[in-house]
Amino acid sequence: MIHFDNVSKIYSDDSVALDKVSFTVLPKEFVSIVGASGAGKSTLLKMLLAEERPTDGAVFYSSADVCSLSKNELNDHRRKIGTVFQDFRLLPNKTAYENIAFAMEVAGKSDEEIESDVPHVLELVDLTEKAWNFPHELSGGEKQRLAIARAIINQPEVVIADEPTGNLDPINTQEIVQILKKINDLGTTVILTTHNKGVVDSLGRRVITLDMGKVVRDDKSGKYTL
Amino acid sequence: MFMMWTDLKRILRSGFVGFWRNAFVSLASTLVMALSLFIIGALIFLGAMFDTSLTQLKDKVDINVYFLTTAPESEILDLKTQVEALPEVGLVEYVNREKALAVFRERHEDDQLILQALDELNENPLGANLNIKAKETSQYEGIAKFLDSQNALASGDGNAIIDRVNYYQNKVAIDHLNSIIDSIETLSLALVFLFIFISIAMTFNTVRLTVFTARDEISVMKLVGAENKYVRGPFVVEGALSGVISAFIALILFYPLTLWLGPSTETFFGGISIFDYYLNNFGHIFLIMLVAGIVLGGGSSYLAVRRYLKI
Numbered sequence: 001m002i003h004f005d006n007v008s009k010i011y012s013d014d015s016v017a018l019d020k021v022s023f024t025v026l027p028k029e030f031v032s033i034v035g036a037s038g039a040g041k042s043t044l045l046k047m048l049l050a051e052e053r054p055t056d057g058a059v060f061y062s063s064a065d066v067c068s069l070s071k072n073e074l075n076d077h078r079r080k081i082g083t084v085f086q087d088f089r090l091l092p093n094k095t096a097y098e099n100i101a102f103a104m105e106v107a108g109k110s111d112e113e114i115e116s117d118v119p120h121v122l123e124l125v126d127l128t129e130k131a132w133n134f135p136h137e138l139s140g141g142e143k144q145r146l147a148i149a150r151a152i153i154n155q156p157e158v159v160i161a162d163e164p165t166g167n168l169d170p171i172n173t174q175e176i177v178q179i180l181k182k183i184n185d186l187g188t189t190v191i192l193t194t195h196n197k198g199v200v201d202s203l204g205r206r207v208i209t210l211d212m213g214k215v216v217r218d219d220k221s222g223k224y225t226l
Numbered sequence: 227m228f229m230m231w232t233d234l235k236r237i238l239r240s241g242f243v244g245f246w247r248n249a250f251v252s253l254a255s256t257l258v259m260a261l262s263l264f265i266i267g268a269l270i271f272l273g274a275m276f277d278t279s280l281t282q283l284k285d286k287v288d289i290n291v292y293f294l295t296t297a298p299e300s301e302i303l304d305l306k307t308q309v310e311a312l313p314e315v316g317l318v319e320y321v322n323r324e325k326a327l328a329v330f331r332e333r334h335e336d337d338q339l340i341l342q343a344l345d346e347l348n349e350n351p352l353g354a355n356l357n358i359k360a361k362e363t364s365q366y367e368g369i370a371k372f373l374d375s376q377n378a379l380a381s382g383d384g385n386a387i388i389d390r391v392n393y394y395q396n397k398v399a400i401d402h403l404n405s406i407i408d409s410i411e412t413l414s415l416a417l418v419f420l421f422i423f424i425s426i427a428m429t430f431n432t433v434r435l436t437v438f439t440a441r442d443e444i445s446v447m448k449l450v451g452a453e454n455k456y457v458r459g460p461f462v463v464e465g466a467l468s469g470v471i472s473a474f475i476a477l478i479l480f481y482p483l484t485l486w487l488g489p490s491t492e493t494f495f496g497g498i499s500i501f502d503y504y505l506n507n508f509g510h511i512f513l514i515m516l517v518a519g520i521v522l523g524g525g526s527s528y529l530a531v532r533r534y535l536k537i
Contacts, residue, residue: 049449071454078451089446093247105236106452150450 001027001189002048002158007057009043009213017043019213020057025191027157030184032200033193034224035210041193044210045160048191049081050074079107082151082188086163088143090135090150096122097131100150107154117153125149125179141172148179158189165196173199200224237456241463251436252468258432259523260472260479262425263515267476269418270511271484271500275491276414278498280407287363287400289393291356291373295323297387302354305376305387309358312372314365319357326352353389363404366393426522433465433526437534444534458531465527469519477515480504 002025009017018040025031033041046052047059050066059066061077069077090099097118104114122128125145135143144164151159161180165173177199184190194200200207200223207222208215217225245252293302299322310318321329327350334340344351360366370393377388393400437444440461447457481504488501504511 051449075451075453078449083449089442089449091443091446093244093443102447102452103450106447106450106456111232 001025001062002191003060004044004047005058005060007044007047007054007059009040009047009052010055016213018054021210021213021215022057023208023215023218025189027189028184028187030181030190030203030205031192031208032203032205032222033191033208033210034195034200036195039210040213041210042162045083045162045191045193048160049078049083075106079154080157082148082154082156082159084144084147084151084159084161084164086166088135088140088147088167090143090146092135095132095134096127096138096146099135099146100153103150103153109154121149121153140167141169141175144168144172144176145179148176148183152183152188156188158191159183160191160193162193163195164192165194165199170198174202177202197224233455233459237459238463240460241467244460245464245467248436248464251439252464255429255432255436255465255523256468256472256475259429259468259519260475262429262522263469263472263476263519264479265421265425266518267480267511267515269421270514271480271503273414273418274503274507275498275500276410280410283403283407284363285359287366287403288357288359289366289370289391289396291358291391292389293353293355293387294389295351295353297353299354301387302356306356308376309356309369309372312369314360314362314368315358316361317359320354321357322354323350323352326355363400363407366400367397369393429522430526430529433468433523434530437461437527437530441534444531448535454535457535458528461527461531462524465523465525466520467523469521469523470516471519472523473512473515473519477512480511 004021004023007018007021011017021040021044033044035041043052047054048061048066050059050069053067061080064073064077066074066077091102094102100118100121101114104117109117119128119131122131125148127142127145127149130138130142130146135146138146144167148159148161148164151161159180164180165176168176173196180190180192181203192199204221207217207219207224209217209219209222209225291305303320306318306320309315330352331341331344358369360369370391373388373391377386444457484501484504488499491500492498
């Protein structure tokens with residue numbers, strides 16, 4: 001489903017983010033990508049969204065090279081992937097409800113669909129009470145739950161979560177992980193990057209370990225080891 | 227079709243809501259834009275003032291052809307027809323001998339000495355004259371040359387009728403006036419361009435700053451898979467809305483200002499009050515300001531967002 005083929009990203013001679021990385025993610029898999037800060041985890045995810053281009057190699061999604069997509073195809077591609085970031089990246093001038101509705105609007109959903117789906121997903125992440133609050137009025141955990149709600153509202157094939165628990169306390173962290181697990185159980189592929197040992201160990205799913213831009217381990221049901 | 231309408235509705239709503247929620251930033255750019263539109267409006271007023279005073283000035287320039295007292299009226303009228311046929315001539319007025327005398331008497335009604343001297347003469351000492359106005363002040367020399375050639379032709383036959391043409395006495399003054407009018411026109415054109423450029427640059431930079439503050443928002447929209455029109459549309463709506471509001475602000479500001487300046491402009495520019503101009507051309511000025519505001523605001527936003535769309 002997703003295939004990284006010999007991908008390298010070189011910013012300059014002494015700054016190599018990724019070095020000939022290759023791996024494949026199958027549908028409905030839950031993959032954790034772990035490694036120290038600067039190991040290249042975020043760069044990998046940015047390439048999947050075509051936010052950055054590889055210096056060498058190619059990234060394939062459903063056998064299409066994401067870098068050769070046209071503008072319209074790229075928008076479609078991004079709508080098939082739900083994204084959750086460490087810094088939440090919510091729209092500050094929109095309420096919780098509107099943040100989710102916006103993702104549906106850009107996907108061309110009708111007003112009726114928006115009115116029926118948004119309350120549903122808000123309930124799923126336990127934010128019904130906060131529907132009309134702005135992001136700055138929410139706690140860190142609530143913001144991240146809102147970000148997840150936005151990521152899954154269009155029923156994407158893949159959810160990528162870039163250090164989603166990096167800014168959260170242990171209780172909120174567990175909550176987020178449980179939600180991601182639930183999403184995966186419902187049939188969505190999940191790619192998670194993290195450097196939180198507890199999270200990875202509790203999951204017991206596939207773990208890809210990156211170090212200095214290289215894949216150093218790829219375990220079917222691994223633990224966080226460096 | 228349905229989709230387009232839905233898109234438009236969402237973009238408009240998002241633009242209006244964004245304008246309101248970002249009130250502080252919106253206010254800042256609206257004020258700068260109001261200032262820009264105020265400059266453009268001031269240029270319109272100044273242009274109108276200069277236009278009328280220049281027209282009046284040009285209107286004062288003319289040449290007079292004085293005829294000999296012996297010149298037969300039929301020949302003078304012939305010449306008048308010929309002069310009128312010249313393409314550069316605007317208006318020709320014939321003043322016959324009696325009228326010339328009446329004008330002379332009127333002009334000197336307080337001067338008993340001259341009137342007495344006039345009365346002692348048994349006949350009218352004044353010749354008829356033609357008052358000629360050209361379409362452009364620069365064309366007087368050509369007209370004077372034409373009159374000269376006519377007169378030379380006639381004097382060759384021994385029956386010249388023109389006594390003198392006053393162009394040559396006034397030539398220096400007319401030339402001077404011409405160069406002043408020319409330089410005022412060039413200068414005002416240069417000023418108009420300069421100030422329009424300044425106001426566009428000012429607006430564009432302010433809008434660029436407001437869009438800069440929203441750059442993270444734009445990148446999030448792009449990563450959620452929003453098409454460019456979805457990202458850009460609301461910003462363009464916000465910009466245009468700022469433009470509309472600032473047009474109203476500038477227009478309202480002009481009311482007390484022109485009211486206050488009205489009397490002094492009336493004396494300075496001769497005859498036209500800036501306040502009357504404001505009232506008489508309100509619709510016209512309103513439309514120019516409104517369109518300029520929408521184009522300035524919307525256009526600046528459109529351009530400013532562009533560089534953040536390349537993700």
